[in-house]
Amino acid sequence: MNVVSAITGLPYVGKTTLFNLLTGAHAATGSFSGAEAETNVGVAKVPDERVDRLAALFKPKKTTHAEVMYRDLGLTHAEKPGQAISAGKLGDLRTADALVHVVRAFRDPSVPHVDGSVDPLRDLSTVQLELLFADHGVVERRLERLEPELRSAKGAERETKEREKAVLLRAKTALDAERPLRDVEFDPDELKLMRGFRFLTLMPLLVAVNLDETDVTKPDPVLEPLRASAAAHRSTAVIPFSAKLEAEIAELPPDEAAAFRGDLGLAEPALDRLVRATYELLGLCSFFTVGEDEVRAWTVPCGMAAQQAAGAIHSDLERGFIRSEVIRWDELLKAGSEANAKRQGLMRTEGKTYPVADGDVVHVLFNV
Ligand SMILES: Nc1nc2c(ncn2[C@@H]2O[C@H](COP(=O)(O)OP(=O)(O)O)[C@@H](O)[C@H]2O)c(=O)[nH]1
Ligand SMILES: [Mg+2]
Structure with a gap:
């Protein structure tokens, strides 16, 4: 599946800077660019060391990482909730799988704040209120239309x-109380009934906290209340980063960048953590196909049955699925080749219902 993430938040918090970092784009940033009028769209490669190491073993003609599509769609400053998202952007938000809310924590006085001061918790609730408002409108309009439909409907319908x-x-009760829908326990049938509405507060939420570069390497008092707030909600994660620092590091050659990160004590690029957290919140896993032509990562919901998962590669593979040969990526690396892995009895034969695990290398045998 192709994952779509929407980057949103108030103006001038670093959304487009983050978007450019993730996608390698060069969209205009800065207070007076006017770039907020339209949605920037770009694709980020999902960093995955397992793919790189498999590629080093197979030396394929082509190496394909999984991808996440990012849409950079900021809110405008509004006096009242319900006015900050244009109709076009609302559509782009609704068709995303996950939300990345960029919250400003950097203090740099040369960048103005639309509400006059830097206050991440306030901004978190300003944007949340906007999203709650949008969902509330959808619920109310649908409930209104349901009444006449109910009067004429019969039987199963x-x-x-x-x-x-x-x-x-139930959704309305939560929204009235300013509770995001992701916090409400809905059963699978209920979720299915709601799927078509694409509720914004039902999507997993990543709160990307844009810190001053001097703050990323030390525990920042700003983060604690944000972490506490996220911990009180379901499907919510906090990712601290510094857009400015990451942009500086992105300018360096790879080895210098790694050394610089090491000096700062930053284990991995913030952007890697962001993408990984998106996969975690969405319950997504990667499996791999390998060969001389291509080493490739595929994205499926974790635990998906092997036959369905094969459909991610090609519909023929799902339709004509016979069985698959499976080995964990690190076992394959240890064995050194597929032939060795077979000789050592490390290749498993799995049937249609085998739940594909993160890190599986899969060969599908099929017949159409
Ligand atoms: N000091 C500092 N400035 C930043 C940081 N991130 C973004 N900015 C600046 O803030 C302004 C707005 O950034 P931009 O990415 O366009 O924000 P957007 O309006 O949310 O898309 C630009 O001038 C950026 O250079 C940061 O981490 N630290
Ligand atoms: Mg922008």
Whole structure:
């Protein structure tokens, strides 16, 4: 599957700077660029050392990492909730799989703040309120239309609509109380009924806290309340980073960049953590296909049955699925080749219902 993440937040918090870092784009940044009017779109390679190491073993013609598509769609400054997202951007937000909310914590006085002061917790709730408001509107409009539909519906259709109404009323109660829908326990049937509405507060949320570069390497008092707030919500993660520092490091040659990171005590690029957290919150796993032509990562929901997962590669593989040969990526590396792995009995034969695990190297045998 192709994962789409929407980067959102107030103006001048570093959204486009982050977007450029993730995608290698050169979209205009800065207070007076006017770039906020449209959505920037770009693709980021999902950093994955396992792919790199498999590629080093197989030396394929082509190496393909998984990808995440990013959309940079900022909110405008609004006096009242419900006015900060344009209709076009609302559509781009709704069709994303996950939200990255960039929150400003850097103090640099040369960058103005639309609400006059730097206050990450306040900004977190300003944006959340906007998203709650958008979802509330969807619920109200649907409930209104449901009434006449319910009066004329019969039998099974009526039952489905009754269930839809019940779940929307539960959603409304939460939204009225300013609770994001991701915090509400919905069962799988209810989630299915709600899927089409693409509720913004139901999407996993990554709070990307843009810190001053001097703050990323020490525990920042700013982060604690944000972490506490995230811990109190479901499907929410906090990712601290410094857009300015990351942009500086991105200018360096790779070996110098790694050394600089090491000196600062930053274990890995913040952007890697962001992408990984997105996979975690969405419950996504990667499996790999290998060969002389291509080493490639594929993205599926964790634990997906092997036959369905094969469909991520090609629909023929799902349709004509017979069985697959599976080995964990690190076992394959240790064995040194597939032939060795087979000789050592490390290749498993798995059937249609085998739940694909993160890091599996898979060969699908099929017949159409
Ligand atoms: N000091 C500092 N300035 C930053 C940082 N991130 C972004 N900026 C600056 O803030 C301004 C707005 O950044 P931009 O990425 O365009 O924000 P957006 O409006 O959220 O897309 C630009 O002038 C950036 O150079 C940061 O981490 N530290
Ligand atoms: Mg921008």
